Amino acid sequence: MLPELGLVRSDDLDGVLAAVDYDHAPYAGGTELVPAMGLGLRRPAAVVDLKRVEALRGIDVDAGAATVTIGAAVTHRRLSDHPAVREHLPTLAAAASRVGNARVRSTGTVGGNLCFAEPRSDLGCVLVALGATAEVRSARVTRTLSIDELIVGAFETSLEPDEILTTIAVPFEPPGMSYWKLQSYERPTLGVALVVSESRWEVTVGAATERPTRAVLAAGDTAGLAAFVDGLELSDDMTGPPEYKRSVLRSHLGRNLGATA
């Protein structure tokens, strides 16, 4: 059961940044925070509503820099339906369209997904594969991090208690990109993002790993690919033992890279 909670609301970013700290948890869709509070894993005195902050809700295309900048409080649904995202980041749009369920997609946000750092997630894997960067702000400082620097472990980010993720800058999708996931349960069991060109194989594995894990290999480097796959520490949980997940991963890579990983 949820405890009684305070609610802090502000229309502007500075108001939000002034309020957020360990006891005042940033809140947008609540699809991760509310269950965590229900289980007693997170007990803030108040939640700070990010949904009304315009600066966190934008989806902006910079054609010159070939990037799309996505506000942290953009919902999965808006992300997946947005024409610019569909045009420049079709794999991300498709992944967002299959996150969780309709209820989660309608309220859950990109920022919440990344900041909760649930390993069994799609967006982190796709954004690592795309080389996205995150802007993080507090009342004190503004930092720019790679997604890899933001997500440092299972349910663990490098955010300070007074910091929030504000935007994610995503380079336009390169040719040869795909994302595939095995999702037998509520959350993905295994996610694989590939960027394949004539010269390079970029492989990012998520969901079964503590955090998205990326390898950049020369095209055709089957030995390197095999070493990467063999070296992955894969989770052992209800969705299957590591050897199962490794087998599914090998089979997917085999089909898509024409290689026996």
Added chain:
Amino acid sequence: MSVPTGSVPRSDGWEKVTGRARYAVDMALPNMAHAAVVRSERAHARITGIDRAEAQAAPGVIAVVTADDLGYLGRRFGHIVCDHPILAVDKVRYYGEPVAVVVAETPQQAADAAELVWVDYDDLPALTGAAGALASDALIHEQSYPPPGEAFLGVAPAASTDNVAHHDELAWGDAGAALAAAATVVETTASFPLVYGYAMETYNAVADWQHGSLHVISTAQHPLMVRKELARIFSLPLAAVRVEVPYIGGGYGSKSYTKLEPLASVVSWAAGRPIKVTTDIEGAMNTTRADGAVVTVRTGFDAGARICARDIEIRFDTGAYADNSPLVLTKSINRSFGPYRVPNLRVRGTAVYTNTSPASSYRGFGAPQGALAGELNMDMAAERLGIDPVELRRRNLLAPGDTIIDGKRPLDADLVADLDAIVAALERPAPSGAHAPADVAGRVRAADSASAPATDGGHDAGSGPLRGWGVAVSASDAGASPISTAQVRMHADGSVTLLVSSTEMGQGSRTALAQIAARELGVPMEAVAVGQSDTRFTPFEWTTGASRTTTVVGLAVQAACTDLWNNLRAKAAESAGVSLDRTEVHDGRVYVDGEALTPAEVIRQWFGADAGEVVGVGVIRRDGATEMLPPFWEIGAVGVEVSVDTATGEVTVEHLVTVGDVGHAVNPDLVKGQDLGAATQGLGIALWEEMVYDGEQLTNPNLIEYRVPRLRDTPRRITSVLAERGDGAGPYGVKGAGEGALNPVPAAVAAAVGRAVGVWPTEVPLTPPRVWSLLQEAANEV
């Protein structure tokens, strides 16, 4: 005006679709306080102390209640074995067992304070598996318990515990000798998981004890059974205990008998306030589940592939308390050998206490556990004998009128016709391709898999998914004790209030019973109102279980309508001052000397005003059509076709065929809904659902990790056939529906996956990693 026959819309549809239907969780009484349950954090331990001072001092807290506070009240409940403490007494027997209850002004205050109750434990060996519990010297129950009254339905609990909650046997002929003499003996062992009867509404109760009376509003499927136990616990007459049951948000047997009601009631007594207790999913999983089972079946066949004997051993994992599991075990035994001619039989069953959530009734009631091993065994036998599995079943199935169990009602169904209907709908590959030469005993390569189209969206383009099919049948001696009472009150305008104590939990019984009343009385559906079950006002009903309602309660409604017509006739005669033989009833009218009167006219004439009502009462007991038990055999007959992704082990149900052998469908859409719902629940068991204990604790007490079927899991194609042969004892030839279609589904899916993969499964659910393991096994054997 709508005609009451056929698939009329549900009478509760409007309320439910608009969100205005009220459930126990919505109920509130004036001055009501809220309870939070403090649950055990040990699987098996002695309680050495409970420190409640801190909780008692917390804001809003009214009382902290433990077993020590219950004064003269009974400490335990259990309608077969009175072994279940309302609040833990001296020891806990499973992780999640209620130990104390905090009562506070708000649910939040109660929940916060519950975390401040400190319980000290002295650990005992945690026996979370049935095999371990049987082998252990540690006892989960150190004492035997006297039965709570007369032996319930003739089920006497085990005399000495030895971690055995119940043992039972069924035998005829000489199975041992017949197996020794058999031409072929095929053995199958299969494990059935611990499953949770997930319902959208969990267990909820509001209780109000006042001097000399108790009022409970709860999610009970069987309000009269709950009343009986509460009356015993409180030493009150039955009439002083009122149990009201509004709409229930899904039952599936999991809400049968007594669950949360004693807890809410004793806490109301102790706190002196009306109390509301609700559960979340974890609390619900820690209230009741279905019995897990390991079942071994040995079947002997003669040279003509006819069964000469079956020898079956059933071991249930029953959890910490017996609840209804002794009866489930007895029924599982009766249902385990299938509706086949079995000249020599021995079935032995044991329900084992373990330190896990207590098991009880669950849709199918012991049938799915037995059918998994029993029907898989028929498929393995067919392979061994080189016979088509459909033909093997056809050769051994009982015919209508045959005896299944001596002394019980003969088979009231045509199973061969049902099987033929499945096969026709399934469009399965020709038998010649369906049983390719077996490479080794117990294994089969499925020839039909090679010709399966690749439909897997491009995965595994090399080989394509494997395909397999399976059929299975079952027959259940419905535990529908024929004790039922219905009352129809006809008002001065000819409309009718129907009172029964059947509970409406989504199955549509209020609609179907209203249809029967409307049909019998010649009034439109809109003229029949069905009351909510309330033991103070609605008449006696044994249970709402065993798929009984349309058959047994339907007969009571029909009898009540007949009684009403007789009363109307008598009143018409009295009003006219003529003898009864000058009146008659037909076509919805009472005729006096040939002159037609509407029922409303009869009522108004007799009362001499536009007022009054005439009542009809119908009572069903073991007499007439319901003298022989069971009142009907509930049939399960299904077929499935599956595809298996060779890379991921994911199983897709390509086609599901259900045959609802229901005698007569009062409302065909509702029957098909029951069949699809039951089959889908069976698919959940076959493919996904399993409560997993890792050490002392349940690892998946939530719907993220306890995976129930979702819309996307719906079979790609569904064929729902209704077999209406009018062969039931209920009104218009009705038999029960509601559970049958679940019972054979796990077995049919296991057979289909076995055929696709080439290795027979030995357990369900067939999750992707498990199917992948079967695929590895198959690859290593080739």
